[in-house]
Amino acid sequence: MLQAYWYITKMRLITSLTYRFEVFASVGTNLILMLASVFLWKAAYGNGTEQVQALTLQDLTTYTILSIMLASVFVCDVQDTIYSKIREGQIVTDFYRPIPLLACYLADDIGGMLSSMVNKVIPLFIFAALFFGVPWPASPLSFLLFIPSCLLSYAILWLLSALIGLIAFWVMELGNMGMVKDSIVRVLSGSIVPLWFFPESIQTISKFLPFQYTYQTPLGIYIGNIGVREGLMAMGIQLIWVVLLYVLLAAGWRRSKSKTLIQGG
Amino acid sequence: MEAVIEVNDLVKEYIIVQKENGLRGALKGLLFPKKKTVRGVDGISFSIAQGEIVGYIGPNGAGKSTTIKMLTGILHPTSGTIKVCGISPQADRKSVVRKLGVVFGQRTQLYWDLRLGESFELLRRIYQIDNSVFEENMAVLTDVLKLEEFIHTPVRQLSLGQRMRGDIAAAMLHSPSILFLDEPTIGLDADAKHAIRHFIKEINRKRGVTVILTTHDLDDVEQLCSRLVVVNHGKVVEDGPMVSLVHKLAPHRLLVVELQQPFHDLEHPSAEIIKQDGLKIWYQFEKSRISAAQLISELSQKLPIQDLSVKEPDIEDAIREVYKTT
Numbered sequence: 359m360l361q362a363y364w365y366i367t368k369m370r371l372i373t374s375l376t377y378r379f380e381v382f383a384s385v386g387t388n389l390i391l392m393l394a395s396v397f398l399w400k401a402a403y404g405n406g407t408e409q410v411q412a413l414t415l416q417d418l419t420t421y422t423i424l425s426i427m428l429a430s431v432f433v434c435d436v437q438d439t440i441y442s443k444i445r446e447g448q449i450v451t452d453f454y455r456p457i458p459l460l461a462c463y464l465a466d467d468i469g470g471m472l473s474s475m476v477n478k479v480i481p482l483f484i485f486a487a488l489f490f491g492v493p494w495p496a497s498p499l500s501f502l503l504f505i506p507s508c509l510l511s512y513a514i515l516w517l518l519s520a521l522i523g524l525i526a527f528w529v530m531e532l533g534n535m536g537m538v539k540d541s542i543v544r545v546l547s548g549s550i551v552p553l554w555f556f557p558e559s560i561q562t563i564s565k566f567l568p569f570q571y572t573y574q575t576p577l578g579i580y581i582g583n584i585g586v587r588e589g590l591m592a593m594g595i596q597l598i599w600v601v602l603l604y605v606l607l608a609a610g611w612r613r614s615k616s617k618t619l620i621q622g623g
Numbered sequence: 624m625e626a627v628i629e630v631n632d633l634v635k636e637y638i639i640v641q642k643e644n645g646l647r648g649a650l651k652g653l654l655f656p657k658k659k660t661v662r663g664v665d666g667i668s669f670s671i672a673q674g675e676i677v678g679y680i681g682p683n684g685a686g687k688s689t690t691i692k693m694l695t696g697i698l699h700p701t702s703g704t705i706k707v708c709g710i711s712p713q714a715d716r717k718s719v720v721r722k723l724g725v726v727f728g729q730r731t732q733l734y735w736d737l738r739l740g741e742s743f744e745l746l747r748r749i750y751q752i753d754n755s756v757f758e759e760n761m762a763v764l765t766d767v768l769k770l771e772e773f774i775h776t777p778v779r780q781l782s783l784g785q786r787m788r789g790d791i792a793a794a795m796l797h798s799p800s801i802l803f804l805d806e807p808t809i810g811l812d813a814d815a816k817h818a819i820r821h822f823i824k825e826i827n828r829k830r831g832v833t834v835i836l837t838t839h840d841l842d843d844v845e846q847l848c849s850r851l852v853v854v855n856h857g858k859v860v861e862d863g864p865m866v867s868l869v870h871k872l873a874p875h876r877l878l879v880v881e882l883q884q885p886f887h888d889l890e891h892p893s894a895e896i897i898k899q900d901g902l903k904i905w906y907q908f909e910k911s912r913i914s915a916a917q918l919i920s921e922l923s924q925k926l927p928i929q930d931l932s933v934k935e936p937d938i939e940d941a942i943r944e945v946y947k948t949t
């Protein structure tokens with residue numbers, strides 16, 4: 359069984375690596391986004407905006423660069439995969455194989471993630487290093503904490519995406535739901551602007567939502583704004599969210615099977 | 624013979640939201656959707672023994688594909704029971720699908736971006752097929768379905784006939800004991816159809832694979848099936864040996880003759896002229912009374928024939944005709 363998943367991952371990795379144009383387009387747009395964000399922070403700091411929680415310009419530059427790199431690595435195609443397969447009725451072919459569907463989609467996304475690391479993150483890192491200097495972590499220890507925190511972040515993002523995909527079993531016209539979710543994640547995860555710059559009330563609410571634990575937690579750990587003890591605690595909360603979302607997904611999945619509608623003959 | 628598939632009083636209901644025309648209708652539908660329950664499958668029962676080739680036929684929308692989807696555990700029935708090799712596909716989908724090979728003619732289970740051979744490799748891992756078994760099956764399948772020409776071609780570049788052969792091979796890799804074929808010859812040319820029919824006969828004879836076939840092609844039915852289950856409006860209307868059913872449903876054939884010049888004495892004792900349009904004449908004749916070859920040779924002796932063709936009756940039309948329920 360594990361062999362099957364690994365084969366799916368490997369095949370996705372290989373096929374993704376052959377899409378050269380997609381790589382150029384993605385690196386290009388991300389590079390523009392990176393430059394624009396960093397210059398925005400420079401402008402804001404240059405005008406004498408007071409520092410927030412002792413964040414330096416260098417910290418925010420590193421935060422932004424890393425955030426954009428993470429966004430290209432965190433491949434969560436599962437919501438679109440489920441949606442389009444249900445819409446076209448193609449999901450039947452997955453159902454008559456003796457293998458859990460969601461695990462296959464995860465294996466596929468992991469393949470996409472591995473290929474992104476090679477062909478998107480490396481070029482972005484090189485460009486970023488050339489323009490703004492190498493974005494070093496605050497300390498070796500914060501880098502060590504950053505890695506597992508990223509894995510937990512990905513788990514949260516993937517589970518959210520799969521949950522949105524599940525809705526397609528009930529509502530055929532899922533349409534923009536995925537986009538709405540993606541926008542909410544972008545803003546509330548602190549991937550564009552860290553939540554530390556947001557009003558107190560939003561920060562409080564956001565503590566009880568899963569979003570800030572997807573980008574802000576690992577990035578805060580990386581730049582040292584979240585210390586070791588706080589970092590470990592934040593990772594504990596990440597883990598709680600992973601378990602919670604997993605239980606929700608498993609329950610939803612079980613119910614969805616009896617609801618399955620298949621489009622077309 | 625032991626039954627490998629047992630279906631008892633199967634019912635599947637759908638809820639359909641009726642949409643009304645125009646903007647007002649759309650708004651009304653948004654606020655107060657009008658729902659209607661439709662029975663796609665309405666109390667179907669049958670049992671199939673190991674080694675049978677059963678044609679499951681009926682017009683579009685008769686509930687054929689829905690039944691197949693319930694048999695494979697994809698859909699859950701509203702009521703009724705299904706047992707495939709003694710197991711309910713709804714309760715234990717994974718054990719049931721291990722014993723099944725499924726081909727939906729209008730879809731593919733092959734991976735669009737991968738080469739055909741890579742799709743097979745993936746299936747080998749999913750079904751955990753032993754290497755020796757896999758290689759043996761591959762050798763047989765490659766030989767019978769002539770896969771070697773395109774096994775290294777990406778699936779998206781295959782022709783329809785090649786893709787269908789690939790799909791059938793994919794369904795047979797794990798040596799299933801039951802094969803579901805949903806319109807396996809749809810849109811194929813004569814050569815590809817022939818190859819696929821030959822293959823179905825082979826695996827049935829050599830391996831005793833039970834085959835359930837839905838099709839709109841009368842030739843498929845006549846050449847392959849020993850038994851027919853005919854459905855219409857979600858109900859089984861006939862279940863019996865192929866020969867007698869085909870005769871009952873479609874006793875007539877048509878011979879279309881085009882003459883070189885007008886001719887007077889067109890009659891033939893065992894054929895009836897049902898239509899005439901200039902130099903074209905349509906003869907209807909009963910298969911049991913006269914063979915096409917005999918009729919052609921007798922007619923060509925007296926008529927100046929330019930061109931002719933034999934037409935098979937459309938089995939769906941015949942079913943609709945015979946089992947008018949509305």
